[in-house]
Amino acid sequence: MVETAIGGRPHRWAPPAIALLAVALLAAMALSGRLRENQQFVQFKPDGVMRETPAEIDRVDLRSSDRRWTFVRASDGWRTAPEGRALPGPLATSLEESIKFMHVSAPVRVMERDEWGALGLREFGLDPPGLTAILYRGNVAVLGAEFGGQNPQKVLQYMKLQGSERVYLMSRFVGEEWEHAVREAAGG
Numbered sequence: 001m002v003e004t005a006i007g008g009r010p011h012r013w014a015p016p017a018i019a020l021l022a023v024a025l026l027a028a029m030a031l032s033g034r035l036r037e038n039q040q041f042v043q044f045k046p047d048g049v050m051r052e053t054p055a056e057i058d059r060v061d062l063r064s065s066d067r068r069w070t071f072v073r074a075s076d077g078w079r080t081a082p083e084g085r086a087l088p089g090p091l092a093t094s095l096e097e098s099i100k101f102m103h104v105s106a107p108v109r110v111m112e113r114d115e116w117g118a119l120g121l122r123e124f125g126l127d128p129p130g131l132t133a134i135l136y137r138g139n140v141a142v143l144g145a146e147f148g149g150q151n152p153q154k155v156l157q158y159m160k161l162q163g164s165e166r167v168y169l170m171s172r173f174v175g176e177e178w179e180h181a182v183r184e185a186a187g188g
Contacts (some may be wrong), residue, residue: 047106049161049168050135050143054099062182064122065128069185071095091184098177099135102143107168108156116167124158124167126151133178134162147175 058073059081070081078092079085087095121127125148134144144162150172151157157175159168 046104047094048101048103049105049107049159050102052103052135052137052142053102054103056137057099057135057142058138060095060099061132061134061136062178062185063132064182064186065130067182067186069182072173088184090183094177094181094184098133098174098181101174101177102135102145104131105168105174107159109169111167111169115166121148121167124160126158126160126167127175129160131175131178131182132175133163145178147178 003114008060030058060071062071063070071078071087072081074084076086078087078095080087086092116124126146129146129148131147133147134141136142146160146162148158148160151169155172156169159170159175160166161168
């Protein structure tokens with residue numbers, strides 16, 4: 001029986017060459033201080049209505065139609081003010097999520113006064129608002145958000161920022177998280 005060589009001998013230089021190439025790539029990343037950008041990934045940029053990062057917010061005043069609460073951030077988490085009692089886990093989590101949403105969630109639509117003025121704010125559930133959240137950094141109010149009614153499809157919610165004439169259509173989950181915080185603060 002005669003054997004024929006198909007493809008010859010394996011290349012002994014291939015594994016060391018691949019290893020050397022990998023080391024060179026790691027060295028280049030270490031020297032540049034960053035990973036190579038991959039074009040298929042989109043870099044996240046917060047585009048919410050609040051410029052401040054959530055960690056900068058250290059006080060929240062929350063008002064529903066008949067109740068009012070003030071919460072302050074302490075080194076060990078959120079507390080009630082002025083009593084200073086630690087918040088239950090679900091309420092503290094809801095506050096954190098609500099604040100994050102204000103930083104990262106962009107409005108779906110922004111209506112200027114000439115678009116809504118003829119109807120008035122009552123048409124959008126904003127006169128009076130059903131819920132108001134005022135966020136502070138130190139003693140400075142950085143954002144006052146008033147939440148109104150839902151759009152007819154019930155996937156968006158009307159919101160107005162205090163001091164602005166604009167009415168925003170926000171994804172419903174933003175207002176729902178604030179409403180959840182109110183329910184938790186009211187005792188469930």
